[in-house]
Amino acid sequence: MSNNNYDEHSIQVLEGLEAVRKRPGMYIGNVDNKGLHHLIWEIVDNSIDEVLAGHATKISVTVNKDESITVSDDGRGIPVAIHPKTGVSTLETIFTVLHAGGKFGGDNSGYKVSGGLHGVGASVVNALSSWLEATVWKNGVESKLRFEFDNKTKKESNSGVKTIGKTTKHGTEVTFMPNFELFNNGVESFDIEIIKIRLKETAYLNKGLEIDIKDLREEGNDVNYKFEGGLVDFIVDINKSLEKITQDVIYSEGEKDGIGVEVSVQYTTSYQTKLYSFVNNIATTEGGTHEQGFYDALLRIINNYAEKTLSQKDKRCFKREDIKEGLTAVISIKHPDPMYEGQTKAKFANVEVRKIVNNIISEKFEAYLLENPMQGGQILAKIQQATKAREAAEKAREATRRKDVLGFSTLPGKLADCASTNRDETEIFIVEGDSAGGSAKMGRDREVQAILPLRGKVINAERTRIDKLFNNNEINSMITAFGTSVGEEFDIEKLRYGKIIIMTDADVDGSHIRTLLLTFFFRFFKELIEQGHIYIACPPLFKITKGKYEKYIYTDDEKEEFLKTVEDQSKINIQRYKGLGEMNDHQLWETTMDPHSRKLLRVTIEDAARAETVFSNLMGENVEPRKEFITKNSKFARLDV
Secondary structure, eight states: OOOOOOSGGGOOOOOTTHHHHHSTHHHHSOSSHHHHHHHHHHHHHHHHHHHHTTSOOEEEEEEOTTSOEEEEEOSSOOOOSBOTTTSSBHHHHHHHSTTOSSOSOSTTOSOSSOOTTTTHHHHHHHHTEEEEEEEEEETTEEEEEEEEEETTTTEEEEOOOEEEEEOSOOEEEEEEEEOGGGSOTTOOSOOHHHHHHHHHHHHHHSTTOEEEEEETTSTTOOEEEEOTTTHHHHHHHHTTTSOBSSSSOEEEEEEETTEEEEEEEEEBSOSOOEEEEEETTEEOTTOBHHHHHHHHHHHHHHHHHHHHHSOTTTOOOOOHHHHHTTEEEEEEEEOSSOOEESSSSOEEOOTHHHHHHHHHHHHHHHHHHHHOHHHHHHHHHHHHHHHHHHHHHHHHHHHHHHHHHTTOOOSOTTOBOOSOOOTTTOEEEEEESHHHHHHHHHHSOTTTEEEEEEOSOOOOGGGOOHHHHTTOHHHHHHHHHHOSOOGGGOOGGGOOOSEEEEEOOSSHHHHHHHHHHHHHHHHHOHHHHHTTOEEEEOOOSEEEEETTEEEEEOSHHHHHHHHHTOSOGGGOEEEEOOOGGGSOHHHHIIIIIOTTTOOEEEOOOSOHHHHHHHHHHHHSSOHHHHHHHHHHHGGGOOOOO
């Protein structure tokens, strides 16, 4: 029987940290592996605020044997005196009251520049921990406070602030044990590589800051980061495998109206653009006014330089797309009152910053071109080649448009399209080979599943300009099928399928094709990855039969575990699938395509800078980084023999 009463008793009031435990995803994004690591960033951000304020020079992060995390700094130490508004210790207030912190501006603000979530972080970490202990060294006194939460009784408790004794140290140390019951199944440990990647980037963005990382669970994982060159060292690391046009990294910094700006720039012979921007150490992945100001300056100065140095027949007005090829740049803004578009802090919106960045980079970049005419000429030559490629690509796109106007079908002939046009339910499988493509077409759900077989070689997008893409049949078929166009004309709103699924063989050749496709998506359709549209299908490696019993196995480890449970192995038949073409349409549907039983891996980009480096090393022209990677990781390879 339904209850139609809706009164004051229907409204649930969640007090204290109970609201965070009830809906943790609202505070840390998701209760997955990413959300787990977000707890570390929240505590580290508080220490970084001390660095930005000029009061800390070292941060230590330790993964303890029991999966608890310890973060310490040598800053001023969180205040422990009674807070005038809450009536309890300020230390306790920060860890128990949402939006309590020194980051809200005003004359009494603890921080003029701050990242983080304005006081939410510390209390959220406490709410999502089984226990948390904070130690403060301040004004010659060591103080300690411990919180605990009982999952069975749902009760929280704290020890109260205790004075431990006198000290000469200053700073704060926080140790917390995540409450893994609040996270998804399988989320039960920290990944040291994720921690290293994030904190290395943080060290680059704060030159001179020392970050020490220890992993007490396993030897050999400890690292120490300290970059006196800051953003210059960042660029050197990003471009270490690439051939440089500007041998030096062009660096500029300045401050106006309390807004700090740092920019580092380098041109390489690569066809790709690598631009990373940050505001108060937070990555602004969707750009914003700071990036606009940077491109304004670069385009104006390069066009002026070309006007003065190029011959009359070579002179032309370059576009923004032309000057981006081969460009690597990092922009870091420190702003006392940052504004963003949307809730994710991905796009910076402060209007005044555009002109400030423009002015600060202009003088330095213009001086470099005048003082280094050889490199300046090479930059112009690079941009001229990019301009010709852009114009060729525009002609190819225009030819495609004319075909559409004349009534020719714009969809590739080998595409087996689906009936539905609802993007939320449709998916397209990029399938390796005609044999597998035939099975997929027969076994699919024709209403919502489209099939695009690849028959020729997929081009390596890492070594290819955009104009060459339109000359490759396989790439051209995908661009046409997706519907979004590519380059400056890319429009994600025109995407025809909600899921783009790479489905290749489970052998070495299949892995190679998958890598080429991922390189293509990363270089020319990165937004499709960022918005969660790219997937990898997981076909089985083995089919095990015993009489009428059948079981599909997806990994070698899974096979070994299964065999341990079988008493009489002589009656078992194990079939090793070398390719998708070995499965009939029913088997391919059942194991790899049926939404109710299949396994799909969503492709994500957790760290753009690291992804750039990996693709450049493995798929670029330079052989040495590739050899180094293979040598270092050969022990992890699985051979198809």
